[in-house]
Amino acid sequence: MTATIAGSLVVGGAPASAAAAPDGLTQETAAASCWEVKQNDPTAPDGVYWLVTPRLVAPQQFYCDQTTGGGGWVLIGRGREGWKEGYNGVGTPEQVRDTPAGTAAFAPAQLSSKTIDGLLDGGRVDALQEGVRVRRALDTAGSAWQEVRFSFANRDRWVWTMGGGHVLTSFSFKNPGERSKTTGSGGTSAVFGVDTGTKRVRFEEGDLPYRFRNGWSFGAQVSGNEDPSSYLWAPAGTRGKARPFAQVFLQPKLMTRDLDYGTIGSQGAPAITQSAIPNSNAMTTTWGVAGLANGLSGEANTEVASFGEAGGNVFVGGNFATVQQSEAGAGQVAQPYLAAFALGTGAWVSSFRPVLNGQVKAIAGLPDGRVAIGGQFSTVNGVPQAAIAFLDPATGQLSGPQVVAEHRAAGAVPYVRDFDVQGDYLYVAGSFTHLRAASSTVSASAWDGGRIDLTTGRPDTAWNANLNGTSMSVDASAAGDRAYFAGYFTMQGAITTTSAAALQTTAGAAGVTPHWTPTFSRPMYDAAGNPTGWVYQNAVTETGGRLWLGGSQHSLFSYDRTDFRLISGNVTLKGGDFQTIAQNADSTLIAAGCHCGDWVYEDAYTNPETPTTASEIDDMSLIGVWDAVTGRHVYEFAPDLQAREGHGAWASFFDSTGVLWAGGDITRSVRAGGSRQWSGGFVRFAPRDSVAPAVPTGLTVTPAGGATTLTWNRISDSSSVTYEVLRGNRVIASTTAASYTAPASSEAATYYVRARDAAGNRSATTAGVAA
Template sequence: MASKRNRFRLSLISLCAALSAVVLSIGGLAPAASAAETPIPAPDGMSAVTAAASCWEVKQQNPTTPSGKYWLVTPELGAPEQFYCDQTTAGGGWVLIGRGREDWSDSTEGRGTPADVSGTVSGTAAFSPRQLSTKVITGLANGRSISSLGKNIMLRRATNTSGTSWQDSTFSFSSPRNEWAWAFNNEQRVASWTIGSISGTGGHTSSFGSGTGLNRIETFADASHGNWLNGFGFGSSTGGSTASSSYLWAPSSTAGYARPFTQVFLRPQFRSSDIFAAISDSGTPKREIAPVAESFALPTVWGVAGLGAGPSTKEGSNEVSAFAEGNGLVYVGGNFTRVQRTSSGTGQVAQAYLAAFNAQTGEWVSTFRPTFDNQVKSLAVLPDGRVAAGGYFATVNGRSSPGFVVLNPATGATDTSFTTGVVNTLSGGVPAVRSLDVQGSWLYLGGEFTHLASGSTQLYARSAGRVSVSTGAPASWNPEFNGTVVSLDASSRGDRVYYAGYFTSSRGTSAAKGAAITTDTASVVPWTINFANATANYQQAVKEVGNRVWIGGAQHMLFSYDRANMAELSTNITKSGGDFQAISSDGTTVYGGCHCFHTVYVGARTWSNVGTAWTQAAKINSLGGWDSTTGAYTAQFSPTLSQRNGAGAWALFNDSTGVTWAGGDFTASVRSGWVRQWAGGFVRFARNDTTAPTAPFSLTASAGSTGVTLNWAGSSDNRGSVTYEVLRNDRVVAATMNRSVTLPSALSTTKYFVRATDLSGNRSASTAAVTAGSGTAEPPPPAVGSTLVATASTWSYHFNATAPPSTWNTTGFDSSGWSTGAAPLGWGQSQLGTTLTAADPKPLTSYHRKSFTIADVSTLGSVALTTRADDGIIVYVNGVEVLRRNLDPGPVTAGTYANTAVSASAAVTNPVTVTVPGSSFVSGMNIIAAEVHSNYRATSSHSFELSAVTQ
């Protein structure tokens, strides 16, 4: 889980060291007399406490200021950092955001910290690219659209191999570009440009300018353009040298499009007075980053390797094609022949087509050893833990099992009691199961078959069918597609199953490449898919997430539709690259896998001409993320991956711990610190930390001869250490890991605040304001951090067909007749304290109560209640509702359905927190009560957990 945190820590450590030096040096020079009445100096960028809002402001403050490193801070940036400013070119005020020669990163993560970029800005030691992340650049622009900066983007490029001649180029965008993106090799439209002494308009960022020489900017990268290495190249007639010391690099002496050493600058033009506003005396609110997988991969522990007997005629016969989780394991299926730890084969063991790995550690599990004769394409874990596998195999564990088998989850032995098989009676047809999913008591199968067989009985089920999860008995339920099913998703609501593939009809009703089929009558739900191209003859992935249905495939499309009426909601087209092949979700983000490696055009809906109506052109490399509610592309997730044959991601999965698994033909990934590592067919990405530290408290300020000294009580964080940001009036002026700092003297009315930030960039709420003039402290919230209700506590619960009395959530209700059990309570989770059971049909709602005592409520601040929504929940404190999630407003009953279906993993990895004021509690006994509602009766998961901690 250290990917983003490690690089954030490097930046903070360097910042804290620099700030400490500044504070000590300035504090030591402060005069003894009238220390508390020294006015705050104007922002000049010379120190952290006088950081400017932009390089441009530094230049306006002092027109004679030279180029060099200066301290900058904006509200969006958060804390002051040092950046290199060019103060001479075209009036100065330019901030350096990247520099290097060839092989620039096009990830939004950039490549390096602010210290890396500003530390070495020129010379041969600067040839290896160092680039600020989109997050930092967004901070420098204070969240403003990059397009709004106008012609304030500048490239300074060397024009000869010795680096003695240079050229400055400026340009602006005419297409939308809200955030900075290092992906230039695409169709972002250029408005106006000046390259050297030549000016013009138009072109795309991949290629614009004049002629074929130095007056051109070429960022396109392929075999003939920079040997696939990104850079800000010249035209085809400009060559370079392969020498490591050359300022113009080319892969050969005859190649054009030379990649020059380049510096990239922005010029946000605003002053501190433009962007900072007074902070309320109550302080700043907490700020938490958006939930999504981290861009940097987890360290590779084990992987798979080798190509098996999978049919080369079948697209997607790659190392990894399927994932499923159960029994604490993640099962990985595909076309591999062995498992190993490293690219050189460390620990290599022959284990073909299906292997198991510990879900927590990634370690290979050597006790699970099934044998297959061909590739596995699909996996599902049944409710009792058994593993169903589908693919192109004919035998499993020495037994005939064409296309489908059910295995013992611990050993991989064939479960002979599950006698279902698939049959393909088409001429030359090979039975194969391409997709599997469990919904309630049914296992749904899709692929290349005509019948489901059980013993001597065969039921017609063309390309799709379902069988009992317990006995394997086929059902007479047959969508009867006229072509292969590649992907299916059984809705968590229980009423539909979605399909994608090569078919055009279902039981004679039009269903072109995608279909929604009812689970009761196998009828087609009307759904018109607007394909990206008239030649699109298949779709390869489909997934319902919340109120949207996502479908992807040819040509390069990933679209979403409204579940209620199947109307189109969002569109995405990728170039260059290929089709979407896999979809998964962790509940908040939808992940799409593809063999696309350059750009996703958000809002485009046709291929190959994406037109001009798209709203965002962002980097994508084998997989990307989209907000599951809005459909917006999440450029924050920007992994760097390499593939054996450019197949990209063919399997995606989000496990119960929140980790995203991506499988395909992956050979390398980049982990924290921009370290390249081997990837054996699959890559894992941790869920980012989205929980802010607790707020500091008991802040005091006192003026003395050396300045103003602040002291405070510390914060805690869920994943590690914190850094404290000290705010003076309206901005951060210091950062420290200590709980005390001395700032330069200021007026006695100056206000001070302190907040905490963690290694991922989440910020706590700040303290309330204090002044050195009053010398008073913010009152400490007594008993901060003490636990009123712990996780895994014992709760009273009611779970049966009869609803409890209406007073069930009040302090006066007698729940002694209820059952008791340790949390989490429910079913469908891998880690439960108590399993809830009831006669079918299961009740929609479970009820929970817990009492606890507060000795003196006058000492109580606020209380944070943290729970989960699986699927809907209402929480009460002493009979008063304090939290509602996924349930419509108004009265509820035991028969009220949650309005959203939430998967088990999504509920666990997306906790719900509410802050309840101390006034909601009383001295003596208190009651926290909760009711949990399912979205449908056959839901695969329903659970409850809650903790209460004082703040």
């Protein structure tokens, strides 16, 4: 008999079946942890078991060590050299569980932090009774093994950023034949132990001889070799710090009876979608840029320095010499300093061919459809045009009224570094003293900052930023009342304004009250008490009530718009200065780039000391994303990038489709599936799929012959979805078919079905059907 449940019936949180205790042998009998499997069956052997928690949502298979220390250990990673510190782990869950040991397991595979947090059901990592367990090979043959344990002092969620230096409370080592453990306290996840031999862990990349390959290394007295079958790896010519084959386990002691799966009403559960942050996997490279057009290297001469959009294309500016389709130069065309690429496909737009004689550092699409460019050029298409030009976005020809920048100091050359369009004005940042309409001898004083009236095409003679040094970035508030500058200046008029200024947009450009006095992560002070040294700032933007400032000594800080009170701090270590900030269309996210390739410390405000008070330490690879409302780092966005000389990201931009562009001296990125690709100068990240699949229809539930058969109608995009079958309030199975046969329940049961897409979005469920 089948029946659709009446709308008034609510299914409670208690298990719907009186089945035997969870044994982890099938999806339907998935356990909450390896520990629960072992408690319910003390004879359970090592192997692969089905586990599920409310945070995991659906049953998944994991490898359980049911022997060591009473069993109950779940394997979360294994490998020799080349461990990664990113949120998304390495490889696949299948590689972790199906190849837990042996030489075939030497290439690291690590579960994602999201999956590991699911295994903990969101519980704190520092609350694990046995801490983190690392099993390491002690010899090249893999015949002797060491047991390492360590516990975090303050770790809420799981992270792989061991090299970042999370503070530990305790640790222990036990080698074969030893009657007791060697214990200790203190240290960090990067380095801890009691000697320079086997009883030390150094989680570090090492320098060039070690090829920057992370591992759970021993101390300086333990060497290895490069033999493919050696359980201790170290490059030829090195001594010590061998990377052993290692396995990492956790022992969450979760029991199904203690977990809360919530309740589902008779009409079913709502859809579950992920947020539309940028995908960590880069989009496929179709075209890129290469070469250094002016022959100069260094961070002021990176291949890409700016992005802008107009007419359905994204314009890329910088110091590149060519556009091409591959690292080897396929389709290579000389197109120095400025090129256009199509939205969506990223294909080079061959009809846009401007000719410039210097770098492009600033680009902005204008309300009238033209594109503004700024930089270090002095001619455009053979016509004198200093530092600023307005172009036709289709042809690259000069279009409409033109303005030029001037620098009247002896021997100085005008240099435009950034633009921002707000209302009827184009705000300009850089190194110059005047802005002049090309058709006029009348100029506007604009000391390192000014604006152009887009309704007249002329510089605003009544508005002068009046800074005493180069401005690197400008952002005019969406409220229309302020313009912010960041750079290398110390004065705004007669007022001390170190590296950042907030100016009124009314005539005269007076400073905003109260005065903005930024905080710096590593300042020095002159005799008058003014900050000096590492205080320059490279990027500024306002999002709602929060003002973001990024720059020297690895700092990205945010301030309250009303009173300029410091309200959040981020410092990158190891790494370098923040160099670019961009916000998305609805101002919910900011993307900030830097020459940083290791970690970002949240709630940190000083450098160079490792900030032991940081609330979080996450992976950072040249660019990151932050929640513009809360100020928190969005750690799920964790790309894997490489740069030619490590100068990193000097440009970031969200286009009108939500794609994030990041540019600098970038050369490599990782796309879906872990495939590494060439990315010439810039890389694109599409927003994650955040749309739930359609709801399956036509669910029928038929008990017969000691089983219960469910059938439903496939949804239209069935080729890319998996169906989840829920009994009561929890998922008991996943299948790509449109039917499922479950063991019969000894009690009344209510079933639901929903669709899950490849991105992890889940549809609403069907209404409940009782059997």
